Amino acid sequence: MADSALDKSQAATPHRRQRASEEGQVAQSTDLVSAGLLIAGLTILLLLGDKLVEFFFRLAQHQLGGESWLEADSSFIVAHANAVLLELAQSLAPMLGLMLLAALLMHVVQTGFLWTPDRLAPDFERINPLFGFQRLFSLSGAVRLGMGLFKVLVVGLVAFWSLYHRRDEILGAAALDLPQIAAFMADIILGTALKIALALVTLGVFDYAYQRWKHARYLRMTPQEVREEMKNLQGDPQVTSRRRQLQRQLAMRRGSALVDNADLIVTDAVGLAIAIQYDAATMDAPIVLAKAAGSAADRIRRIAQDQGIPIVQRDPLAQMLWKEGDVNRPISETAYAPVAQLLAQVRLI
Numbered sequence: 001m002a003d004s005a006l007d008k009s010q011a012a013t014p015h016r017r018q019r020a021s022e023e024g025q026v027a028q029s030t031d032l033v034s035a036g037l038l039i040a041g042l043t044i045l046l047l048l049g050d051k052l053v054e055f056f057f058r059l060a061q062h063q064l065g066g067e068s069w070l071e072a073d074s075s076f077i078v079a080h081a082n083a084v085l086l087e088l089a090q091s092l093a094p095m096l097g098l099m100l101l102a103a104l105l106m107h108v109v110q111t112g113f114l115w116t117p118d119r120l121a122p123d124f125e126r127i128n129p130l131f132g133f134q135r136l137f138s139l140s141g142a143v144r145l146g147m148g149l150f151k152v153l154v155v156g157l158v159a160f161w162s163l164y165h166r167r168d169e170i171l172g173a174a175a176l177d178l179p180q181i182a183a184f185m186a187d188i189i190l191g192t193a194l195k196i197a198l199a200l201v202t203l204g205v206f207d208y209a210y211q212r213w214k215h216a217r218y219l220r221m222t223p224q225e226v227r228e229e230m231k232n233l234q235g236d237p238q239v240t241s242r243r244r245q246l247q248r249q250l251a252m253r254r255g256s257a258l259v260d261n262a263d264l265i266v267t268d269a270v271g272l273a274i275a276i277q278y279d280a281a282t283m284d285a286p287i288v289l290a291k292a293a294g295s296a297a298d299r300i301r302r303i304a305q306d307q308g309i310p311i312v313q314r315d316p317l318a319q320m321l322w323k324e325g326d327v328n329r330p331i332s333e334t335a336y337a338p339v340a341q342l343l344a345q346v347r348l349i
Contacts, residue, residue, distance in 0.1 A: 010226050012219035020219055026111040027215035031151070032204030033106045038197040040102035042190060044095050055091045059084065110208065151203060158199045162192040262289050264342060265304045265311040268318035273297035274325065275304075278343055285330040286339050291322055310346040314338070 012020075020026070045052075163170065166188065173184055221229075259265075262275035263286075272293050278286035292300055304311050317338050324332040331339055 007222050008220035010221045027212040028110045029208035029211050031207045035200035035204040036106045044098050048095050052091045155196050158196050162195045259300050259303045266318045267313045268315040271297050272318045272322050273300040274321040287330050288325040
């Protein structure tokens with residue numbers, strides 16, 4: 001059964017992809033977003049972390065040293081806590097704002113700008129325990145579990161390699177002063193975290209490629225679905241054919257009425273036909289009533305023969321009028337002299 005629902009042998013059409021995108025069905029990798037946020041967070045921490053460190057240093061210095069508190073009622077504690085939280089917020093706000101911007105950019109890079117308010121509606125199927133067990137023990141759930149274990153293994157190996165590479169420095173840290181130990185620990189932690197983030201980004205890129213392939217497979221269509229979509233977009237072929245036929249008939253009727261008013265038909269050997277009208281009392285120059293090629297040109301010639309309208313074959317002039325002449329517009333200046341000569345020959349002027 002070639003057209004069965006299981007035979008999705010056709011790539012998704014642009015309309016199918018656009019409809020899926022409008023429904024929020026797009027290829028994206030949460031692993032890539034998480035890894036990108038980890039790198040962004042480490043970078044922001046390296047650039048703006050000094051203010052946060054200074055805040056905690058001042059806080060520890062103020063809490064552990066300085067003047068002792070002589071008052072400890074509830075109003076004093078609330079005011080003190082508000083002051084600490086305000087200062088902490090001022091230190092964290094730029095970092096959290098940049099993290100939010102980085103998260104938005106990571107999603108936009110993968111999916112583009114999407115507005116899908118329907119996705120915000122509650123979906124009770126998501127909290128259905130039966131549905132949750134089905135997802136947990138499905139093939140995709142097994143793949144996610146395997147990928148999760150693999151990522152844990154990669155993170156462990158990268159962390160072990162990073163620390164093992166600096167084992168001599170770690171063993172020698174006991175001889176350092178306390179500030180030097182703090183700086184060394186910060187360097188070790190940030191360096192290891194950055195290596196882990198780069199490894200996760202690499203895995204995220206592969207996961208994104210896999211998600212795109214999986215999404216393309218999911219959107220594939222059967223030949224019957226392609227035909228149904230084309231029918232819905234373009235209409236029933238029989239109705240479309242009938243509509244085109246009526247349009248051709250209407251165009252022919254309009255063309256026939258125009259040719260009836262023509263004073264001259266210029267043709268060539270290739271199959272062009274141009275209907276010319278000229279009224280010296282109302283027109284400054286002859287105008288092109290109609291022009292056609294092929295079977296439509298044959299129809300113009302037959303109408304002209306039935307109406308007794310002169311037909312003259314002039315190949316260069318017909319081709320010039322075909323290229324330069326617009327319907328219901330005066331002929332070009334270069335064609336005026338030969339057309340006037342033909343009109344004079346047929347005794348119209």
